Amino acid sequence: MSTIILNGTAQVVPERTTVVDLVTQAAGRPIGPDGHALDGSRLGMAVAVDAVVVPRGRWHRTPVVSGQNIEIITAVQGG
């Protein structure tokens, strides 16, 4: 098991978890290897691991490592 910080909260995830697993869990929708939702809708989400953006095409092959700080962001209301 690995302990990561996901959106500011410590979370324990199984070994071999990748970024796409975290995004799938958050979005509640299956996501393909290209980082797009399988239902064709746009996700509107992005991921940074230790303050570096991980492009959606690399989500499925980016393993989550213990101690990493992971941010999943989306659009919210704002000026």
Place this chain on the structure above:
Amino acid sequence: MATTAHPDSLVLEGVEFTSRLIMGTGGLSSLHTLEQALLASGTQLTTVALRRYAPGQGDTLFSLLQRHGIRILPNTAGCYTARDALLTAELGREALETDWVKLEVIADEDTLLPDVVELLDATEKLVNRGFKVFAYTSDDPAVARRLEDFGAAAVMPLGSPIGTGLGILNPHNIELIASRAGIPVVLDAGIGTASDASFAMELGCDAVLLASAVTRAQNPVAMATAMRHAVIAGRLAVGAGRIPARRHAAASSPMTGLIDVQVSADSPRGDWAQIGEKR
């Protein structure tokens, strides 16, 4: 005779907009009211902020904007340094699949005024990374020029601090920025009511960006409608060519052919009886 209310379009980075009103989406707790206000405003471009994903939260705003074909302009609100702004911009590009960014780097929480040193630094770096930078800046014409030199897609000077509704505090500077800019100028922040939006357009701005004036109005939908018309009115007025201001009155009615009014001793103030009426 032209009947269209939009005789000309706003072109930003090669994309044409018939509306010159850019809307922010912050300040309303009801997404339904926001939707109605956005539709009433006629906007085709709106800003969004980027924050941590919370299930059932951001998804709806994103899908709402998509549903209505409103283009999204992610901002970097809440960033105090160029470094923060760069990461936020990269996240926005990845999440929303656009290289447009409203670059906002603020100096402190109390004034929310732009930190132009960080702003210029971030603009240069983002342009180099292929972003189209819509730079929220102070009303300083020298800074506006620097932003343009650094490759900004548009300069967006404030009328007054964010959320104050104080209107345009330095119209001379805004007019100077607009008259010298070779890129679109968007008046951003400080709009309080419709006349402020018209005034911005009359000063030569290409568009107006506002949020609080609508979202915090007692009736956001009605104010959105007012803003829509205000921006159109201001733009039309610029094209129409206003009269020069002058110190003394100039009659618009002819001063020749005036009737000759005899003042009678009985009624020196003109309060005479009608014909046939007894006094």
